[in-house]
Amino acid sequence: MSTAEQAPSADLGERLKQAIAADPGGVLEEIGRREGAPYRAVLDVLPDGQAVAAPGSSFEALWADLAAWPGEITFIVHTRDGVFETRGTIPPGTVGRGYFNIHSDSPIGGHIRFERCAAIYFVDRPFFGRRSCSVQFVNGEGEAMFKIFVGRGPDRELDPAQVALFEAMKAKAAA
Template identity: 40%
Template sequence: MEQQMQISDTTRAAAGRLQIAAAMLEHPEWLPADAAANLGISELEVVQALPAEQQQFLPLEWLEALLQALPEWGKLTTIVTVAGQIFEFKGDFPKGKTAHGYFNLYSKGDGLHGHLKLENFSAIALISRPFRGTESHSINFFGPDGAIVFKVYLGRDQQRKLLPPQLALFADWRHRGEVTAKKGEI
């Protein structure tokens, strides 16, 4: 009986991913957030259903290391969405350190600041998906309910071209995630 329930759950999950994938193919202009809103599911569920070439999950154990690496990447775009409102910050991702139960982001002078409760994150996904017909890559941080906490997009130059050093860093993290996933560690 337990085996039948596991098979049934697996079948339902696969059917759900196929339904999400079909909706994304039917609406290529949709962002994962659009698909989540239209399908009544979490953004995490949408990202999990994206084709393998468009998403790579990283182990949560890498969260702090990734946050500590991002300040070295140069100018990025950090996006926070709250209650349908979108806040964008373009610039270097702030350095941070753990203290008082938070990973505290700080910048000298002006810039992005914040306090992240690392145990409240449920997933990290690297997403490579066109945005309005343009190549786009982002690091997505999810909360326990499958909603996005924030996203960090790779930066662009004056001609709106992605920055090659950032593309290389993104590809390196993605590759490390792929290797870890193949070992069954994600």
């Protein structure tokens, strides 16, 4: 098990919990940076039920489930240098030349080094005062690869069909 995959030390875990309690709807990457912790360590200490992990080896099966979701999602890549968001449908993908390749008419496309995925988290937590549901892919260094957020309608409410599918996938991961 690499250092990034180990549970945070008791002291770090407690600091992270306190930081989350002080800002329960805050940006998790920022909490990790302030505390000197990888992103995965922050996910691992979220309050009960807010983050459920599945193994990274389930990448292809989970992607296939996500590609069947109706409507648009928000695809986010969050780095130290920016947060990039794209809305669209989740295209199906295929493995080739060491990548998981996604192509379609959706604006979401490219090549993912899926074998680097160590864990997939189902995250259900408040963000800026609203419920937020996402599927987050984390690499072996404990950093987010990308995130897929349940879509919102014009009223900014979560898409109920996607929420039901998200909750079913989260329950399956928890079992």
